[in-house]
Amino acid sequence: MPRFHCPTPLQTGEVIALPAGAARHVQVLRMQPGGAITLFGGAERGGEFEAKIEHMGRSEVRVLVGAHFAVEREPTRQVHLVVGVPANDRMDWLVEKATELGVASIQPVMTERSVLRLNGERADRKRAHWQAVAVAACEQCGRNQLPVVHEVLTLNAWLAAQKTNSESLRYLLSLRPETKALNTLVGTSAAATATAVTFLSGPEGGLSVAEEDAALAKGFQPVSLGNRVLRAETAGLAALALFTA
Ligand code: SAM
Secondary structure: OOEEEOOOOOOOOOEEEOOHHHHHHHHHOOOOOOOEEEEEOOOOOOOEEEEEEEEEOOOOEEEEEEEEEOOOOOOOOEEEEEEEOOOOOHHHHHHHHHHHOOOOEEEEEEOOOOOOOOOHHHHHHHHHHHHHHHHHHHHHHOOOOOOEEOOOEEHHHHHHOOOOOOOOEEEEEOOOOOOEEHHHOOOOHHHHHOOEEEEEEOOOOOOOHHHHHHHHHOOOEEEEOOOOOOOHHHHHHHHHHHHHO
16 A cells, blocks of 8 residues: 655544645556555654545645554664765665665764765755655655654764763774674674664765774774675665664
8 A cells, every 4th residue: 555654743534635745646646536545754653544535636635544553663773874975876875775774863974085075055955855765765665753864964063962971882884904893793782782873884985094083982883894895875774784684
């Protein structure tokens, strides 16, 4: 059944007009009155609602909101990605896959070696675009909780805002030699009992030594994903998958 994100408050028995994005999507699917859909994101209580199309107008689509189901398809712990933004449309791909894998939030960061330089309005537009990518991925994969795509920051600014003693486990995805393999840590009690884990990864050119040292000084532990060099958009996903499976 097609699923649509509907950020307006939903109440069983009400007839509402779908937000423009969802209405357009219903029209593109050439759905008809009587068609059944699922709506999510409209209630503080989470979960999803079944709904039925009542009226298909040129631009407006009205639906009758049906029963609420308190169902969530979230990982058992929150996993956050702090990502040196990869260039081109690879960040779109990373946001989509990370959403499917259950990421709780994505913090795009500009680093010394970032190829893609974003700031001001362009950064805001990019963030809004990536948040829309996450919404579409939730519609597809069945998640009712949207991951948050934060505003673009420099890595230094983001690190400066972090407390050193965080309750979140913090791992720096690092290519430094002699770095402990992440997959040996998944089963440890620290990892098993952590309610939140944060991974930091670099852009195509990696993080500078100073950036890695600054992360370590904030309590990040260096971890390896093996002896192959993963692309900037692959590394965070590999770590995420290990901790949300
Ligand atoms: N030439 C860059 C360097 O030497 O750092 C390669 C950077 S890699 C394309 C992008 C990011 O992915 C790295 O900064 C690191 O965070 C992560 N990464 C890639 N392969 C990894 C691995 N095997 N273990 C841990 N992190 C990895």
